[in-house]
Each structure stands twice: as C-alpha cells, then as structure tokens.
Amino acid sequence: MIKYLNENGTEVILLNRPEKRNALHPEMVGQLRKKMIEIEEDDSIKVVIIAGEGNSFCAGADLEYLNQLRGYSVTENENDSQSLAELFLQIYKLSKPTIAAVNGPAIAGGCGLASVCDFIVANKEHAKFGYSEVKIGFLPAIVSIFLIKRVGEGIAKQLLLSGEIIEANRAYEIGFVNYLANNSMKDALALSEKLMKNSSFSMKLTKQMVHSVGNLNVDEAVDYCIRLNTISRSAEDFKKGLENFLNKK
Numbered sequence: 001m002i003k004y005l006n007e008n009g010t011e012v013i014l015l016n017r018p019e020k021r022n023a024l025h026p027e028m029v030g031q032l033r034k035k036m037i038e039i040e041e042d043d044s045i046k047v048v049i050i051a052g053e054g055n056s057f058c059a060g061a062d063l064e065y066l067n068q069l070r071g072y073s074v075t076e077n078e079n080d081s082q083s084l085a086e087l088f089l090q091i092y093k094l095s096k097p098t099i100a101a102v103n104g105p106a107i108a109g110g111c112g113l114a115s116v117c118d119f120i121v122a123n124k125e126h127a128k129f130g131y132s133e134v135k136i137g138f139l140p141a142i143v144s145i146f147l148i149k150r151v152g153e154g155i156a157k158q159l160l161l162s163g164e165i166i167e168a169n170r171a172y173e174i175g176f177v178n179y180l181a182n183n184s185m186k187d188a189l190a191l192s193e194k195l196m197k198n199s200s201f202s203m204k205l206t207k208q209m210v211h212s213v214g215n216l217n218v219d220e221a222v223d224y225c226i227r228l229n230t231i232s233r234s235a236e237d238f239k240k241g242l243e244n245f246l247n248k249k
Contacts, residue, residue: 001028003053004035009046010192011039012185018054023062024109026080029087036090046200047192048094050117051101051185055126058110084109085142092116092146093211095204097195101188102127102177107165112143115150115176118207119191122168122177123184129176130165149214151176205232 003014013035015022039045052058091098091113100106100114102122111129114120122129131147133140140147140160148156155174159166171177181187195203209228213221 001025002031002035006045007189007192009044009196010049010189011042011045011047012049012051012189015050015052015058018052018056020062021056021059021105022052022054022110023059023065024084024113025062025065026083029083033083033087033090036087036094039096040090040094046096046196048096048098049101049185049188049192050091050098050113051188052103054104056104056110057100057102057106057127058113059105060108060110060132081142088112088116088142088146093207095207096200097192097203097207099188099191101184102129102168103184104128105165108132108140109143112140112146115143115146119179119188120171120177121179121181121184121188121191122171124168124180124182127168127171127177127184128165129168129171130163131160132163132165134161135163147176202232 001016003016005012013032015028017023017025017028039048097119098117099119099121100117102114102120104123104126105128106114107128107130111131114129131140131143144156144160147159151159151174155176158164166174168177168180172180179187179191205228209225212224216224
C-alpha cells in the first residue's frame with residue numbers, strides 16, 4: 001500500500017492506492033508507522049517527502065473500512081484512533097524535515113496527513129484541501145490538533161465547522177500551504193535539495209525548539225533556548241560550519 005525510494009538522501013514515500021484515491025486503511029497506517037521508525041534510525045536519510053500515486057494525495061479514511069467501524073466496540077474504535085494518532089505524531093515529531101507533495105485532493109484524514117508535515121507543496125491546479133467529517137456526523141478530532149497549530153483557532157473553526165473544500169490558492173493565502181507548484185513532486189525535490197545543504201543537527205534541534213517553546217511561558221522559553229544555544233555552540237556541525245564560513249570570507 002506504500003512504495004518508497006531514495007533520491008540521494010531524500011526518502012520519497014508514495015501512498016499507493018490510486019484506485020481508492022490513496023484512502024487511509026489500517027494496513028497502510030501500519031506500513032507508514034513502521035517506515036517512520038526506519039527513517040528515524042537511518043542517518044543516510046536527510047529529508048522525507050510524502051506523496052500520492054495517481055490523481056489524489058489522500059482522500060482520508062477508506063469508506064469501506066469506515067462502514068466496518070459501525071460494528072466496532074468502544075475499545076476497538078479507541079485502538080484504531082490511537083494507531084492513526086501515533087502515525088501523525090511520528091511524522092510531526094520526526095527529527096528530519098518532512099514535505100507533503102500534494103498533487104490532488106487531500107481531504108479529511110488526508111488533509112491531516114499533509115498538515116503534520118513541516119512543508120506542504122501544492123499543485124496550483126489540482127490540489128484541494130478540506131475537512132469533511134462534519135458532513136457525515138463524524139468528528140475531525142485528531143486532525144484538528146495539527147490544523148490549529150498550523151493556521152490558528154479562527155481559520156481552523158471555519159474549515160472544521162463548514163466542511164468546505166478549498167483550492168490550493170486559498171490554502172496558500174491562509175498559511176496552510178507553504179508553496180504553490182506546477183509540479184508538486186518536482187518542486188518538493190528541489191526544496192529537499194536546499195534543505196540538505198543545511199546542518200541536519202541544527203534542523204533537528206530547530207524542530208524540537210519550535211514544538212516546545214509554544215508550550216512554555218516566556219521565562220521558561222528563554223531558559224530552554226539558552227540551553228539549546230549552548231548545546232549548538234558545542235556541536236561539531238557548528239564548529240565546521242563556522243570554519244567554512246570564515247574561510248570563504
């Protein structure tokens with residue numbers, strides 16, 4: 001259900017259910033979770049791109065599987081939700097930069113999958129985004145966490161309560177999408193090349209910093225960042241980077 005290939009340090013993960021618009025299914029979620037563990041442990045992988053095969057990025061939960069959920073017990077539904085939540089957290093907390101290359105519709109859980117990536121590169125013409133859960137009496141619960149972090153409470157309420165599907169340009173205007181592209185994969189790979197020129201150590205700490213400071217008060221945040229500064233100044237990446245910079249000058 002997923003395919004992957006390595007492009008000179010960039011791990012490209014393809015959701016591979018084009019006949020189902022790459023809808024999320026427990027088996028796919030399990031494969032993605034396993035792959036994220038492998039990526040975290042593989043130092044040769046510097047950047048991750050997630051994309052969809054065919055004309056869609058991800059249509060959210062598989063409809064046939066959703067129909068099965070009606071017969072699930074409370075415990076079974078909780079375990080299923082836990083698995084998806086853990087996947088989203090794995091991607092969100094991954095120490096390496098992540099890019100969603102959105103070639104087509106990213107709806108509901110698929111929109112959530114894009115939102116947990118650090119960057120979203122969207123096809124100008126074909127990419128669409130939306131949270132349609134309220135239209136079928138479902139709750140956009142897990143995905144809401146990451147949407148609010150990405151665009152703020154006001155825009156999140158608008159998208160989650162209306163269930164509207166927005167075009168790529170609108171998603172860019174509200175800050176959900178980072179880059180608009182004629183070819184989302186081509187531009188995602190170009191972005192990855194730029195990121196790989198940066199220090200992996202610095203990007204890892206920067207992600208940790210961004211995720212942490214919002215949960216601290218100002219005094220705590222300053223103390224935390226002082227510690228990070230101290231750590232970075234002692235790192236080999238900083239020493240080598242500074243030496244290279246000074247030599248160039």
